[in-house]
Amino acid sequence: MSSLFRSPESESDPYEFIRARELYQKYGSGSCLYDFIFDLHNTTSHMGATLLRCSADDIMSLHLANYLQSSSGSQSMPCYNYLIDIPKKDNVYLQNIGKHSLCLELGPQPQGVTRADVLSRMRELVNCGLDFIDLFNQGKEFPSFETDIYRVLSRVDYPRDSDGEISAIVHSGLQDKDYVPLKPGHPIFTTMNGEDLLYDGETVVYPTFINEAAYYEKKVAFISTEKVHLKVPALKLETGAEHNGTLQ
Template sequence: MSFLPVPREPLHRVAVTGGTHGNEMCGIYLAQHWLQAPEELRRASFSAVPILANPAATAACRRYVDQDLNRSFTLTILGSTATPNDPYEVTRAQELNQLLGPKGTDRAFDFILDLHNTTANTGVCLISEASCTSFNLYLCHYLQLQNPGLPCRFLLYDPPGTETYSLNSVSKNGICLEMGPQPQGVLRADVCTQMRALVASILDFVELFNQGTAFPAFEMDIYRCIGSVDFPRSSDGDLVGTVHPQLQDHDFEPLKPGDPIFKLFSGEDILYEGDSIVYPVFINEAAYYEKRVAFLKSEKFQVSVPALPGLTSSSPVAP
């Protein structure tokens, strides 16, 4: 699998965004804390900017007001002419694009770290788009080395035939830190503490990269989304079953053909009919009911990542 080149200049313009979804509480409260205490995000070569991404949804403790903000950063939406009747998240996406972008230009931020929570049992998951995968692989490997007892999985998410639409796609390089399980509208101390520590490690990695640290070659398992599976439904679209107990909470574990995936309300089991092993992700995620997704399917494969030489001394360093 081939990846785009890693950036060869320091990443000085860095943002940490929380509250892209207004009921995912760790990123919200961490962003609000850092807005009052930004020194926690400072490193020698840069100071990350904390941003509360969706303040209206946060105030209402809802995922979004009018539409999903994290699906609103396509060039089509960002380039549309503003009108008074625009959905709130369209207006907010355009504001964030002006602040952190514009998307696809040299003026865009170097790196955006977007913080999310899920109700699914994903643990620590880094979600990357293909355009940023090379740099993010080194970042993920660094986190794995720093936290040997903490599984940190790498999910490549690039739906074919669609524009990139996430908040972190506005920057030249970006990644989503997804952590769960945590209920919507709930702040769990253990998840929040862990996220805060991981943010610190991610900023430490950016600092090491900026200062010219070389990173050795390695091999790593990654997961790539290949589709989604909806709940069993009636002809009217109503649920007639839910995620099977043998699948629930088993994110990133192998699902074999013939394994149960749904339990119908009538008591019958629905079995997985695929022709190969897949790895379900975001199993029974609360926010995906409206998207008609019971879980995402991913394939697992190993990549060999070459050594990354350090930046040259001629690369500019921020004052």
């Protein structure tokens, strides 16, 4: 996801940092100037089409995610509903500048590589999302529904030696197993000597962003989530004086 960094500029900054500052300078942050934000990303992890939200209270984005899951097809790249519940004051991502938002994380796709299937799927999801917004603006009521979401629990770092260097890699049995249940006692890392390191948690979790290339610098080997079942209320455009009317 695109962080809206506010640190001083440096000639050695990665392109993503520079681009994030440009977005912050152009659009600002936290003022909710825009009705809806689509934040488009690819990931090196085997995440399919992940529909990522930053706010548990954004009912409209839940309905949009449900619409995408039911309308856009999932033969080659299934859709997963994902939640990083971030307090508004701590949200430094692009989604923070919109009243409603959805981040599309598609993968696997190597960094610096364009894949036709991923690009086509992204285009399909965005077009389908715009169809949803058009229907909403026309006054269509979207009925209540039930759904499963994957809610972030924790970020798991790689094992490290006394110097802080990575001392083990993601286990072959975990690699590409995003959203697959991880049970206590299953291997998650392999040391350079070939020793398996096991998951020592007490509950089943669902690992995501496994071995994501961009997360090495963030000290994240994978993100652990729990599957939560939700009942989502109906949604319909409100046009009273206290509302802003249609989405733009």
